Amino acid sequence: MAKIPEEPNTHSESCLTNAFHFNSSGLLAARQDEFMVAALLKEHVLELLGVLTGGNVIDNRSSLANCGLRPPPPQAKTDHSRMNLKDAIQNFDPSCLRHTLVETRNPDGSVTVTDKYGLPKDHETTEPRPEPNFSTYGFIVNPNPDMQVGDVDVDGYHILFGSLDVAKDRECLKSHGVTHVINLISNYAPNYFPNDFQYLSLILYDDYEFRLRDSIYQCSDYLKMIKRENGRCFIHCDAGRSRSPSMVIGYLITVEEYSYERAYNVVNNARNVSINFNFRSQLMAMA
Numbered sequence: 001m002a003k004i005p006e007e008p009n010t011h012s013e014s015c016l017t018n019a020f021h022f023n024s025s026g027l028l029a030a031r032q033d034e035f036m037v038a039a040l041l042k043e044h045v046l047e048l049l050g051v052l053t054g055g056n057v058i059d060n061r062s063s064l065a066n067c068g069l070r071p072p073p074p075q076a077k078t079d080h081s082r083m084n085l086k087d088a089i090q091n092f093d094p095s096c097l098r099h100t101l102v103e104t105r106n107p108d109g110s111v112t113v114t115d116k117y118g119l120p121k122d123h124e125t126t127e128p129r130p131e132p133n134f135s136t137y138g139f140i141v142n143p144n145p146d147m148q149v150g151d152v153d154v155d156g157y158h159i160l161f162g163s164l165d166v167a168k169d170r171e172c173l174k175s176h177g178v179t180h181v182i183n184l185i186s187n188y189a190p191n192y193f194p195n196d197f198q199y200l201s202l203i204l205y206d207d208y209e210f211r212l213r214d215s216i217y218q219c220s221d222y223l224k225m226i227k228r229e230n231g232r233c234f235i236h237c238d239a240g241r242s243r244s245p246s247m248v249i250g251y252l253i254t255v256e257e258y259s260y261e262r263a264y265n266v267v268n269n270a271r272n273v274s275i276n277f278n279f280r281s282q283l284m285a286m287a
Helices: 010-019 027-052 061-066 078-090 170-175 213-228 243-254 260-270 277-286
Strands: 102-105 111-114 150-154 157-162 180-183 198-201 233-236
Touching: 150 243, 150 260, 157 243, 180 213, 198 213, 213 233, 213 243, 213 277, 233 243, 243 260, 243 277, 260 277
Parallel strands: 157 233, 180 198, 180 233
Antiparallel strands: 102 111, 150 157
16 A cells, blocks of 8 residues: 655745754844744644634633733733833922931030031921930040049059049049149040149040140150149049040150050050040150
């Protein structure tokens, strides 16, 4: 029995030929042919679904999901989104923005308030805010007085240092035999007892820019004078942790020729200190 040759499927062969045909446009032409094959496959799938559903055409996402097929992604409404964004930009009113105030804390602790143009402005607000736990001069207020007095004994010559709380207490100063006081924060702390003690008034800023050298030499000369008079000096800043101990360390380095490590240990043993990095680096360079 003669075998009847199968009739070739010219339509499928042409699709496959187009799918793998590369002309002078290279990959672009191949990509276009892939889209054609995908379109044909889509038609075959829809025909198959029509058979499975009794001839009804399935064109909704829930029906496709019920048949075990992944529904196509929803069409993005790009044109509508672009129009909304364009309208929002065109209708934007800068006056609706909240006014911005910049608070700048100065080295002396005071605060300057400026607007966005850098012009000074009084701070105004309609919203109640809790009072911050900061003083006018930018440091945290500690209601507990610090009455500890650091006493550095250099061959019988006593140099005292500490906080502003001690400088306010006349009886405490007298009980320690103080005759002179070095006030390192005279920009906001007055000389409280000018009739009882002699004062040297200086201004030091506990920050990362202030230069100590001139202040150290002023304090050292004053301390040498007090030593000749057999007096006793109390050096104070605000907290007594950075500026006043730095002056004592500076004296020990420049006058008594201590190393930085030795001077720091002597002062820190007299009273716990916390000298900022700027001061430490300058004192180490002077040693």
